[in-house]
Amino acid sequence: MVTWALLWAQLFNGLVLGALLVLVAMGLTIVFGTLGIVNFAHGALYMIGAYAGYVAFLHTQSFILAMVSGAAVVLLIGVILERGLIRHYYARPPEDQILVTFGLAIVLIEIVRLIFGGISRRTDEPIWGNGVVNLGLLYYPRYQVEVLGIVTLVLIALYLVLYRTKIGLIVRAGIEDPLMVNILGINVTRTFLLVFGLGAMAAGFAGVINAPIVSVDPDMGAPILIQCFVVIVIGGVGSFWGAVAGGLIAGETLSLTTMVAPDYAQVMLFAAMAFILIVRPQGLFGVKTRQ
Amino acid sequence: MSLLEIDAINTYYGEAHVLFDISLHVEQNEVVALLGRNGAGKTTTLKTIMGVLAPQSGAIRVNGEPVQGLAPYQIARRGVQLVPEERRIIGALTVEENLELAALSAPQRWSLSRIYQIFPRLGERRKNHGNELSGGEQQMLAIARALIRDAKLILLDEPFEGLAPLIVRDLLKVCRLLADEGRTIIIVEQNVAAALSLAQRCYVLNNGHMVWEGTGAALKADPDIMQTHLGI
Ligand SMILES: Nc1ncnc2c1ncn2[C@@H]1O[C@H](COP(=O)(O)OP(=O)(O)OP(=O)(O)O)[C@@H](O)[C@H]1O
Ligand SMILES: [Mg+2]
Numbered sequence: 001m002v003t004w005a006l007l008w009a010q011l012f013n014g015l016v017l018g019a020l021l022v023l024v025a026m027g028l029t030i031v032f033g034t035l036g037i038v039n040f041a042h043g044a045l046y047m048i049g050a051y052a053g054y055v056a057f058l059h060t061q062s063f064i065l066a067m068v069s070g071a072a073v074v075l076l077i078g079v080i081l082e083r084g085l086i087r088h089y090y091a092r093p094p095e096d097q098i099l100v101t102f103g104l105a106i107v108l109i110e111i112v113r114l115i116f117g118g119i120s121r122r123t124d125e126p127i128w129g130n131g132v133v134n135l136g137l138l139y140y141p142r143y144q145v146e147v148l149g150i151v152t153l154v155l156i157a158l159y160l161v162l163y164r165t166k167i168g169l170i171v172r173a174g175i176e177d178p179l180m181v182n183i184l185g186i187n188v189t190r191t192f193l194l195v196f197g198l199g200a201m202a203a204g205f206a207g208v209i210n211a212p213i214v215s216v217d218p219d220m221g222a223p224i225l226i227q228c229f230v231v232i233v234i235g236g237v238g239s240f241w242g243a244v245a246g247g248l249i250a251g252e253t254l255s256l257t258t259m260v261a262p263d264y265a266q267v268m269l270f271a272a273m274a275f276i277l278i279v280r281p282q283g284l285f286g287v288k289t290r291q
Numbered sequence: 292m293s294l295l296e297i298d299a300i301n302t303y304y305g306e307a308h309v310l311f312d313i314s315l316h317v318e319q320n321e322v323v324a325l326l327g328r329n330g331a332g333k334t335t336t337l338k339t340i341m342g343v344l345a346p347q348s349g350a351i352r353v354n355g356e357p358v359q360g361l362a363p364y365q366i367a368r369r370g371v372q373l374v375p376e377e378r379r380i381i382g383a384l385t386v387e388e389n390l391e392l393a394a395l396s397a398p399q400r401w402s403l404s405r406i407y408q409i410f411p412r413l414g415e416r417r418k419n420h421g422n423e424l425s426g427g428e429q430q431m432l433a434i435a436r437a438l439i440r441d442a443k444l445i446l447l448d449e450p451f452e453g454l455a456p457l458i459v460r461d462l463l464k465v466c467r468l469l470a471d472e473g474r475t476i477i478i479v480e481q482n483v484a485a486a487l488s489l490a491q492r493c494y495v496l497n498n499g500h501m502v503w504e505g506t507g508a509a510l511k512a513d514p515d516i517m518q519t520h521l522g523i
Contacts, residue, residue: 173392184392186392
């Protein structure tokens with residue numbers, strides 16, 4: 001029986017899940033838009049963020065510190081990966097890029113499994129996230145509401161960077177035509193490093209704040225990665241608003257289908273993607289790009 | 292010292308040898324036309340100067356400093372600016388953002404109002420996105436991007452291609468203004484009359500080889516060259 005209370009609860013669950021998907025997909029879509037690389041290791045970066053947050057919280061009992069260190073660790077790893085590995089693949093054919101990032105994902109996952117073992121762990125909610133809040137329509141876990149608020153703040157910050165700063169101007173132009181940006185006197189490789197690092201950091205941060213909601217294990221990045229691909233296809237590659245719309249659509253689709261037919265949640269997600277591909281192949285907010 | 296000096300460059304697309312021992316020079320305050328039939332190698336020459344393609348041999352010097360093998364952004368910062376054949380306006384950015392992007396790394400930039408004085412049309416459309424502009428407006432913006440950087444050497448690749456005669460006239464006026472104030476330009480143009488009305492000297496390319504050089508007047512006086520290499 002679907003009751004109003006259940007419907008509201010699932011709608012809200014979809015919103016929280018969607019917000020997290022937006023955050024992870026944002027890095028993936030902007031990296032793909034500017035660098036032309038589909039980063040199959042993006043899910044692993046999300047997973048590493050969750051572990052980094054888990055360890056930091058375990059030792060400091062401060063969730064704020066966990067968020068900061070989780071984001072910082074993944075930013076650092078992202079920068080090292082871009083300098084040491086990924087940048088050598090910008091000019092290579094797509095199959096090489098897919099192989100190297102896919103291989104990288106496996107290596108990262110197995111390193112984490114080696115250190116922490118395969119059993120799943122759980123980060124406790126921060127004290128300020130305990131309990132429930134009355135949303136009028138329903139009582140809802142306080143922490144989930146806070147996650148929604150935190151993600152919204154991060155997305156606003158990201159929006160401001162993209163649309164109100166010089167770096168953002170370069171990134172938006174680079175999504176469309178990196179060669180022309182280069183011709184206009186801008187060192188795109190340096191911007192690419194920043195983009196990759198920030199994209200990784202967003203994924204890592206999402207991992208930290210999602211850790212109290214889901215269980216933390218080495219394979220937790222795989223389903224998120226697949227869902228993020230769907231988000232990007234729905235929203236359109238390289239688009240900020242596309243990632244936002246795609247993430248919320250994906251979150252609600254998963255959540256509402258789970259309510260009536262849990263086994264079909266993933267199927268519905270792909271059905272939604274197929275529908276968008278038929279009516280608007282470039283995605284809801286897709287732009288034409290020049291490579 | 293020449294502003295630009297190219298010494299026997301050879302450029303390839305993969306295996307395909309496209310430029311053969313091309314040499315040319317451009318002096319300060321000079322407008323030089325680079326002419327030739329379709330596929331002669333004009334665009335390839337400009338791309339090689341800009342660093343989009345690296346020559347396999349030969350030297351390119353800007354103000355006496357070798358630049359071959361440098362990235363486009365490094366060559367742009369030495370004052371060279373390509374206005375590409377396809378214009379390559381960033382469609383997702385507004386006119387103003389396109390200009391600001393171009394000005395970002397320029398050591399000496401022009402103000403937006405100075406640009407809008409030369410191209411009032413761009414001023415009217417400054418909040419429009421690049422993909423909302425007409426072909427003529429896109430070409431104006433493409434040239435304006437080079438100007439806002441205060442480029443010392445502008446490489447114009449077929450600036451009048453595919454534009455209505457009225458717009459060509461306006462653009463030609465702007466180009467003449469730039470030439471008169473002493474800006475150094477290499478212009479590639481199928482419209483030989485338009486190119487010669489701007490240029491003091493010209494080079495003629497054929498199949499990747501430099502086949503002729505001299506003044507515009509000498510070229511006009513040589514119907515053979517005009518006939519064989521330019522088809523006029
Ligand atoms: N990307 C490419 N890959 C391989 N060959 C190319 C490429 N671009 C151009 N060429 C070849 O290089 C030669 C010179 O081309 P280029 O574009 O420089 O000629 P062009 O003089 O600018 O011609 P047009 O007047 O048509 O613009 C041509 O034979 C062309 O087919
Ligand atoms: Mg050409």
